[in-house]
Amino acid sequence: MASMKLGTHLNADVLVLFAFNHTLVDVDSNVHIARALDADLANTIWSKNAADKKIDRAKTMDEFFVELAKHHPEVTHEDIRNAAQRLPFNQSILDAVRLVVDDFGATCKIVSDSTVFGVRSFLEHHGLADQVSEVVANSTHFEDGGKVLRVRPYHGNHLAPHGCRNCPNNLCKGVVLERILQQHRYAKVLYVGGGIEDFCPSTKLPNDITVIARNEVLSLPNTFPDTVQVQQWKAGDDVLSLLRNFFHQYPSKQVAKASVKTFSPISQVFSGSGQVLVVFDFDESLVNKDSDRFAFQCFHPELIKTLEERHALNPVWPSVFDELHQILANEKPELTPELICARVAQIPIQNRMVDAVRMAVEQFGAEVKIISDGNSLFIEKALKFHGLAPYINEVLTNQADLETMDNGRTRIRLRPHHDQPMNCSWCPSNLCKGSILDSIRNKKQYSHVLYVGDGIGDFCPASRLTKNDVVFARADEADGRSYGLQKRIDSNPTLIKASVVPWNTGDDIYRHFAQVLHAQT
CATH class of the missing domain: 3.40.50.1000 (HAD superfamily/HAD-like)
Incomplete structure (x- = not known):
């Protein structure tokens, strides 16, 4: 590393x-x-x-x-x-x-x-x-x-x-x-x-x-x-x-x-020709909140405690959120999926993060994908609201659909991304980001990969990157809040071959992208 x-x-x-x-x-x-x-x-x-x-x-x-x-x-x-x-x-x-x-x-x-x-x-x-x-x-x-x-x-x-x-x-x-x-x-x-x-x-x-x-x-x-x-x-x-x-x-x-610590130049890590792949985690990376939690915090914050309790028993997020959407539909019948999606679409996104994505695509011809343990419905609505939909080549996440209940109302249903449970020591059974990244790279050759993440679920794909790639790991906040990806990297440094760059803000990502992608040209 x-x-x-x-x-x-x-x-x-x-x-x-x-x-x-x-x-x-x-x-x-x-x-x-x-x-x-x-x-x-x-x-x-x-x-x-x-x-x-x-x-x-x-x-x-x-x-x-x-x-x-x-x-x-x-x-x-x-x-x-x-x-x-x-x-x-x-x-x-x-x-x-x-x-x-x-x-x-x-x-x-x-x-x-x-x-x-x-x-x-x-x-x-x-x-x-x-x-x-x-x-x-x-x-x-x-x-x-x-x-x-x-x-x-x-x-x-x-x-x-x-x-x-x-x-x-x-x-x-x-x-x-x-x-x-x-x-x-x-x-x-x-x-x-x-x-x-x-x-x-x-x-x-x-x-x-x-x-x-x-x-x-x-x-x-x-x-x-x-x-x-x-x-x-x-x-x-x-x-x-x-x-x-x-x-x-x-x-x-x-x-x-x-007596200042120095590192190898980025040009030695990131140079040469070929298309660059940029991969974003969604929750707390591309956007600044967890989109599934955000929905319940907006409409039924009392369910957050229930969410934590159920996840402790069943650490598969789509299953837990699917159960909670059923509760939400029962206890808040006035909330339609359209109202929920319209609110989640406005999920906060850090200043300049949108600019970073646009710059990568428009100025440097990068291909941008999202790999997320969120859900397709919320991500689709948020990308459209923030004007990012035309810039995202592919979204790989848990599937979300609308289902008509017996009473005639509709509710949001979530299904795991993988049809069969994954046996990955780093990832939940419903979604292995590392295997998804491998699948992407097997289909097409990229010169370099930039991976932007924050949580422990991002460690698996980070561990599959090469010395020619860069992983952007969200750093601890000034208020003491820490993020799982950097912690897991610190605990397993020998498993990371890519260069690791800390970030806190969308402005950080914009500036880092500008420098790294310029080194590629």
């Missing part, structure tokens, strides 16, 4: 600098936050300085917040924080930050003529605070018992002028980059920016910097020195793709010298 963190061909010697305005967020954050709090006041203060091409944004924002406290004393620091958290953004840009840090081990910093409070509030809200090692922006603090947010220039008046003709007096990004590189000499620097004001660093460090610039900036003549490598981007997807391509091509440097 090769336990791994994706992208572990770590590049701790690479620095990726992101601008904030018009890059990490889609707008000028200073103006947007000010207008969200008081549009008239913001327009009045900013219009006074509109003619100044090198406007001191720290001074302007400080003036705004002082006046805001006078006109609106009811506005709190939480209101300002909320305005920063609501800044519009492109999800792919945030994915790019996570990609370079979590998957490739690069150092990520932000350089911005915004405020530290605004940038930090945005990062914390979107779960990026740990990925960004430093925010270089105009400093902030609260005065008057927390009622007034004050903004001070990064390059304070007590310092000698920075002398840059291209930057405002309060912040020269070129000087910032020089300071960063004096502290640590990086082998490579990438700068992702959205405006001409972001590229002063390119004029100061012509030999070891790559600028990833918006298209409109590239139309400006003589913007960059000839020695600067320039890549263009228009949308967040472009940045994500450019950074992914860079790190896959960049010669990696292991960081064992820094």
Whole structure:
């Protein structure tokens, strides 16, 4: 078993600098936050300085917040924080930050003529605070018992002028980059920016910097020195793709010298041509709940205890759920199968999980199947509701049908997937995911298999994967909740030949898929 963190061909010697305005967020954050709090006041203060091409944004924002406290004393620091958290953004840009840090081990910093409070509030809200090692922006603090947010220039008046003709007096990004590189000499620097004001660093460090610039900036003549490598981007997807391509091509440097555990590169595990098979478990993997339990929790939660008691006596889920659907039909005659299915169809699914499936199919031509100990009816309805039905090639699960009872009403019936009980030491008798996976691979040759699961029932198929495959095992939650697949892998490591990658969220799966499938192309 090769336990791994994706992208572990770590590049701790690479620095990726992101601008904030018009890059990490889609707008000028200073103006947007000010207008969200008081549009008239913001327009009045900013219009006074509109003619100044090198406007001191720290001074302007400080003036705004002082006046805001006078006109609106009811506005709190939480209101300002909320305005920063609501800044519009492109999800792919945030994915790019996570990609370079979590998957490739690069150092990520932000350089911005915004405020530290605004940038930090945005990062914390979107779960990026740990990925960004430093925010270089105009400093902030609260005065008057927390009622007034004050903004001070990064390059304070007590310092000698920075002398840059291209930057405002309060912040020269070129000087910032020089300071960063004096502290640590990086082998490579990438700068992702959205405006001409972001590229002063390119004029100061012509030999070891790559600028990833918006298209409109590239139309400006003589913007960059000839020695600067320039890549263009228009949308967040472009940045994500450019950074992914860079790190896959960049010669990696292991960081064992820094006493950091390293793993073999994903490209060594996952390369070559051929179609990829992606297999999802359904309950608590593709969707974020157990679909059968979800039905009873919604309509008859008192039966959950009965469910557990009966499963302890008969550990075959279809049989247990079939019995409980009979009880549900008797005790809740007003509940039709249509009502139950309509509710279960809306079962929660983690953010970006749908995007991960679509990306695998549309961008990389993967074949996606579901192997589940759930039931066909609930899975079919959920896939249709979440727009995933066209992307799923096959669903292999326990069969569910509608049966007319003697009283004329209908109920849901469940039958085991296998006609004959399976004799597998890892699986229940009604469904052996390992044998199903073997059957799939016997019918068609795939170059690699990606298996996404969470529970003990996913161990059997995981144990049948090869060194060319990857199993994504759901990791323990912060609240202490644990999942059976990872536990069973930890207890039987010699039985797993595939690489094991932990995941918690749909965002994790999306980013991991993007990297792994890109390595295949």
